[in-house]
Amino acid sequence: MRILHTSDWHLGRQFHGLSLDEDHDHILVQILAVIDDERPDVVIIAGDVFDRANPPQSAITRLSQFLTTVRAASDAAIVIIAGNHDSAAQIGAMGVLADGGAAIVRGPLDEDERPLVVSDAHGPVAISALPFAFEYAARLCFDDDGIGCPADVIRAQLASARKHVAEGMRWVVVAHAFVDGAATSESERPLTRMVGGIETVSAAAFEGAHYVALGHLHRPQPVGLDHIRYSGAPLAFGFDEEGQQKSVSLIDLAADGTVTVTEVPLRPLRQVRTIRGKLLELLAAAEVSNDIVRVVLTDDTPQIDPMKRIRAVYPNAVQLAYERNERPVELRLEEQRAAIDDPQTLSSAFLEFIRGEPLSDAEGQIVASALQSFATMEEEA
Template sequence: MRILHTSDWHLGRQFHGVSLDEDHDAVLAQVEVAIADHGPDVLIIAGDIFDRATPPQTALRRFNDFVRRVGAGGQTAIVLIAGNHDSAAQVGMMGVLADADRSLVRGPLDAEERPLILSDEHGPVAISALPFSFEFAARACYGKEDICCPADVLREQVASARRHLPDGARWIVVAHAFVEGASTSDGERPLTRAVGGIETVPSSVFDGAHYVALGHLHRPQAAGADHIRYAGSPLAFGFDEEGHRKSMTLVDLAADGSVTTTDIAFEPLRRIRTLRGRLAELLAAPEASDDLISVVLTDETPQIDPMKRIRRLYPNAVQLAYERNGVPGEERLREGRAALERPQEVIADFVNFARGRKIDEGERALVEARLGDLIVVEDDT
């Protein structure tokens, strides 16, 4: 059986305020070409179809048109799950009118994770699609109050999926998770709302699966074993991904359950690039470019209206920093995002600054408890 594994499309996303609609059109067209050229039995989209829970209508229309075109071919089944950026309810509604024999669409959690069963000349293949869920929703679904991290959520999902596997079937699992040992990028949102919580999942959670199609991390890579893989995102979403080769993964599943994987490279409409040099040197470039540009000026003195002048050649220059300032703007932005993901440390630093001494263990425990209460209230609303 042949599988085309993709993930993390993030339809509707912008890059520093620049629309990526045309870039997404280009990569979706390449997915369709790959389907036509390689004839996969199933297309897997492993979460983060959209960039946010309320995507713009253009993103919804783009996805619906894509699914309609792929479905019209009649040869390729579709399996997709909600990721942490998606609205589980919205993704779940997409499956209401789908052909249950040729598609599996999973949004909200289900205590009974039934697979899509496909067959080839070697027998049945069961595909279990496990949508992303925060711990609080999983507790309600499975009736277990001791679910406290993403690994606990996935253990329950995998255990449920195992109960519905046909005897002798080869098994494919689709999940949206951060598996231990994998490499991250800046654009990935944390998968747990628990303060100080552990968001990684051991690869052993997937024991017994012949192939695990993962989403969430934006770099194509194996995680823990060769058959546990991230396809990665089709586009770069931050300058830390400059130079990364984006791809989708073609998987051939043999009769004995072994897999052979081939990366099919995406060709982006625009590249992510950093230009470094003196302003005069950059303005002397031989030709303009529509690439998405970060500019680092090496001039020792501030220049007059540098961004306006640079955008005459590079209309999609979105970021500018001076090398002499030490920390470029993107690194400062990353530091700010990291601080927001550690609110207890931000509070501790503020208290230390305001009163001249560090908080003690009792005060730290009080902060942790109050932040935990806020997370529960947010989840309930």
């Protein structure tokens, strides 16, 4: 059986304020071409279809058009789960778009995790689609107050799913999780709402599955074993992903359950890259480019209106820094994780990510006032 595994599209996302609509269109056309060329039996989208719970209508339309095209041009079964960026209810409602063929579209949790069963010449394959859910929702669904972390949620889902996988069946699990040992990127949101909570899941939790199609992390990579795999995001969403070859994963599942993995490369409409040097040298050597650019100036002194001058040749320059102020990626990532404990810092970091500028002094005062009001309410309660 041939499976196309993709995830983390983040439709509707912006890159430091820049729309990625055209970039997504460019990539989705390529994924459709892979489906047309490779004729997979199953197409899996392993969560984070959208970038936020309330995506723009343009993002919903893109998914609708994609699924409609797949249905018209292919007999592939469709498997979609909600990720941590998605609205579970909205993804669940998307099931109507996959009508007309084999499909399983899972948004909300279900205490009875029944698989989609697809057969090939070698027999049936059970596909368990396990949507992402936070701990509190899983406690209610599985009536288990002991669920306290993402690993517990996955274990409860897998325990329910295993009941419906008959002996001798090949088993594919689709999940949205952070598996221990995988490499992260800056643009991924934590999977637990508990400060200091453990968000990783052991690869051993998936014992018995012949292939595990994972979503959440943006780097294409196996974790522990070749059959436990992230397809990665099809676009770069942060400068730490510069130079990564984005792809979809093509999985050939043999009669005995062994897998062969082929990464099919995708070509972005615009590269995400960093340019470095003195301002005048960069301007003199540059040709106009639509790439999404981060500029690191090596000038010893601050330059006059550098971003405006850079954008004359790099109209999609979104970030500027001086080399003397640069911090290692690892330190920036650690600071971002630590910011979760400080709502004021987190608010500023969120705005800087969305629009390219942190909280202004006036905005900071508004946030501080609101946080103080919440603290007062909690004390009174």
